[in-house]
Amino acid sequence: MKLYDYTMAPSPRRARMFLAEKGLEPEIVQVDLRASAQLKPEFLAINPQATVPVLVLDDGQAITENLAIAAYLEAAYPEPPLLGTTPLEKARVLQWNSRAEFEGLLAVAEVLRNGHPAFAKRAITGTDDYEQIPQLAERGRARVGRFWGVLEQRLAQSPFVSGERFGMADITAVVAVDFAKVVRLAPPESCTSIRRWHEAMRARPSYGA
Amino acid sequence: MKLYDYTMAPSPRRARMFLAEKGLEPEIVQVDLRASAQLKPEFLAINPQATVPVLVLDDGQAITENLAIAAYLEAAYPEPPLLGTTPLEKARVLQWNSRAEFEGLLAVAEVLRNGHPAFAKRAITGTDDYEQIPQLAERGRARVGRFWGVLEQRLAQSPFVSGERFGMADITAVVAVDFAKVVRLAPPESCTSIRRWHEAMRARPSYGA
Numbered sequence: 414m415k416l417y418d419y420t421m422a423p424s425p426r427r428a429r430m431f432l433a434e435k436g437l438e439p440e441i442v443q444v445d446l447r448a449s450a451q452l453k454p455e456f457l458a459i460n461p462q463a464t465v466p467v468l469v470l471d472d473g474q475a476i477t478e479n480l481a482i483a484a485y486l487e488a489a490y491p492e493p494p495l496l497g498t499t500p501l502e503k504a505r506v507l508q509w510n511s512r513a514e515f516e517g518l519l520a521v522a523e524v525l526r527n528g529h530p531a532f533a534k535r536a537i538t539g540t541d542d543y544e545q546i547p548q549l550a551e552r553g554r555a556r557v558g559r560f561w562g563v564l565e566q567r568l569a570q571s572p573f574v575s576g577e578r579f580g581m582a583d584i585t586a587v588v589a590v591d592f593a594k595v596v597r598l599a600p601p602e603s604c605t606s607i608r609r610w611h612e613a614m615r616a617r618p619s620y621g622a
Numbered sequence: 623m624k625l626y627d628y629t630m631a632p633s634p635r636r637a638r639m640f641l642a643e644k645g646l647e648p649e650i651v652q653v654d655l656r657a658s659a660q661l662k663p664e665f666l667a668i669n670p671q672a673t674v675p676v677l678v679l680d681d682g683q684a685i686t687e688n689l690a691i692a693a694y695l696e697a698a699y700p701e702p703p704l705l706g707t708t709p710l711e712k713a714r715v716l717q718w719n720s721r722a723e724f725e726g727l728l729a730v731a732e733v734l735r736n737g738h739p740a741f742a743k744r745a746i747t748g749t750d751d752y753e754q755i756p757q758l759a760e761r762g763r764a765r766v767g768r769f770w771g772v773l774e775q776r777l778a779q780s781p782f783v784s785g786e787r788f789g790m791a792d793i794t795a796v797v798a799v800d801f802a803k804v805v806r807l808a809p810p811e812s813c814t815s816i817r818r819w820h821e822a823m824r825a826r827p828s829y830g831a
Binding site: 541 | 686689691693694695696697705706714715717719720721752753757758765768
């Protein structure tokens with residue numbers, strides 16, 4: 414297996430953490446997004462969407478999208494389970510993963526990509542240029558703040574984001590929290606449950622993957 | 623099982639179709655979004671996020687988010703499989719489901735919710751008001767058009783969106799196509815592969831669910 418990656422980007426970090434939790438160590442290929450390496454023909458031949466992460470299997474099949482990479486790995490390497498075991502647990506993992514993705518990660522990305530000059534015309538990942546929308550950056554700020562409230566409340570009730578066990582939703586949420594620091598929107602100190610959980614996340618070997 | 627639903631909305635339609643493909647017929651409870659019934663205390667007690675669909679199990683557990691509902695149903699009622707069987711098939715279903723969701727459905731929603739007066743201050747689902755962003759409606763139009771190109775190319779290569787078998791990605795994509803008609807952004811006539819596939823979708827009993 415080979416992972417097309419970019420160390421500083423939040424999306425491939427999710428895949429790296431998932432792989433690390435499974436105890437897998439694929440070959441890592443850096444795609445330098447700051448140098449627009451994802452738009453070069455060599456990489457577009459691997460992923461025409463021009464996004465990372467991409468997991469390339471030994472038979473050459475390329476898998477894009479974090480959920481898809483997770484589904485592949487969970488089926489091919491079931492232990493330890495990261496997408497839940499019972500029907501309800503599976504539901505809770507994807508329920509909270511969806512929320513962490515849409516209300517957390519995507520909102521932070523909206524702030525960064527629509528507000529930072531480095532992303533001028535690059536408001537969305539991929540091959541196509543999209544102009545920044547300053548109002549979307551502003552809306553993103555409000556959404557991120559609200560999501561910390563949701564996450565704090567959730568983590569006051571359960572040790573991990575999707576329930577009693579660590580799983581993919583924790584990965585997505587911790588990547589969202591750390592990504593938010595880039596735009597100075599980290600959860601406030603008053604979120605003591607997020608802090609407790611974040612310390613537990615930081616103690617896992619996958620955190621530094 | 624009980625499904626909190628709203629016939630005219632695209633998100634709960636995905637859950638209805640998934641349930642129908644599994645041969646399941648839960649009790650249906652309409653939540654009249656046009657009358658803001660999702661914001662009333664009775665419904666917020668079921669789903670504080672104020673969104674549909676919600677699948678409520680016989681023991682009272684409430685599951686929100688289409689992916690979570692799908693994961694529950696697939697695990698509890700494995701036949702027929704709608705999320706793939708082999709590791710690679712599972713990856714392809716979620717890969718294309720993610721794309722149909724983000725590049726298709728979400729883009730159409732951006733057009734409608736940021737452009738139509740009926741959604742003033744309701745640019746995002748949920749309890750919180752968000753002002754419309756006209757530029758986001760405009761960007762959504764461009765994104766929807768590009769996604770039809772992606773989908774057409776994909777369906778020129780394979781009978782179903784995620785490969786050789788019908789699955790969740792077909793549901794999400796067909797809901798996106800039909801939802802786009804509301805904002806007059808249906809795929810152009812020149813997309814003959816989409817048309818062929820859409821006819822096959824229309825012939826399935828789940829289409830009218």
